[in-house]
Amino acid sequence: MSDLPIMPMPADAAASAPRPSGGMTLVERAYQHLLSMLMTVKIAPGERIPIDTVARQLGISQTPIREALSQLEAEKLVYKTTNVGYRASPQMTPEEVHDLYTLRVLIxxxxxxxxxxxxxxxxxxILQSIQAEMDAVVDRDEQAYARFAEADAQLHRLIARGSGNRLIEETIERLHSHLQIFRSLYQNGAQPNAPEAAAREHQLIIAALLAHDPVAAEESVRQHLTSSQQRMDRASGTLRS
Ligand SMILES: [Zn+2]
Incomplete structure (x- = not known):
């Protein structure tokens, strides 16, 4: 599969190709499809991702799929091996998820x-549009779940960037925690970072940021992450008393 030649196109050719109906580029469509498959573990941790099959399923060429996969690789959701091609990343353990939250609560x-x-x-x-997006996620189908995870990632990324501290921003960004965590939870058949609870907590954070209130912003993020950590621990059965 991976020995098929890639068309000699500039790297951004697929991205700049005419948009199909629905307003998404082919790369975006491939990305959304793969992201949702990964987060709902229809592609299991460690499983090989056959580019030709995905291309057939979506009825598009392999080029945008490869591009989507390299985006997902940067987000550490997939990794590339020499002979096999792409595989889904291995699952985080409950302990790793717990430790990750401990680090987040500190920073x-x-x-x-x-x-x-x-x-x-x-x-x-952008904050206001994230708020609107999260409010719109009321149903709990898989696509909605994936969209919520993305909006969550976007909010926390914006906060990291807003810190004005490059090192902090990069550290938070490198954790790539959001998508991984949502993915690891879905595996257990649970959605314990209940969109409803998290959405309420996000509302407080966004309100504090909009009000330029550093004390409220700090406290609301601490509350949110501490509550998230407890929800994760409860879901994975590793709650420390
Ligand atoms: Zn959040």
């Missing part, structure tokens, strides 16, 4: 306080 509240002070109008406008 992100500080980032949020600085973000409340620094955020410019453009970032604040």
């Amino acid at each position: 992100e509240p500080y980032a949020a306080a600085r973000a409340a002070e620094h955020m410019d109008d453009e970032a604040l406008a």
Whole structure:
């Protein structure tokens, strides 16, 4: 499969190709499809991802699929091996998820306080659109679940960037925690980071940022991450008392 020649196109050719109906480029469509398959573990951890099959399923060429896969590789959701091609990344253990939250609780509240002070109008406008997007996720089908995870990732990324501290931003970004965590939970058949609870917590965070209130921003992020950690622990049966 991986020995098929790739068409000699510039890297961004597929991305700039005419948009099919629905407003998404082929790369975006391939990305959304694969993301949803990974997060709902229809592609299991460690499983090989056959590019030709995916291309057939979507009725598109292999080029946008390869591009989508390299985006997912940057997000650590898949990895490339020499002979096999792409595989889904292995699952995080419950302990790893717990530790990841511990690190986030140490860093992100500080980032949020600085973000409340620094955020410019453009970032604040994006915040409002994230809020709207999260509010729209009321049903619990798989696509909605994936969209919620993405909006969550976007919110936390915006806070990291808003900190105005490059090292903090990169550290948070490198954790690539959101998608991984949602994925690991889905595996257990649970959605314990209940969109409803998390959405309420996000509302408080966004309100604090919009009000340029560093104290409230710091506290609301700490609350959110601590609650998330407890929900994760409960779901995976590793709750430390
Ligand atoms: Zn969140």
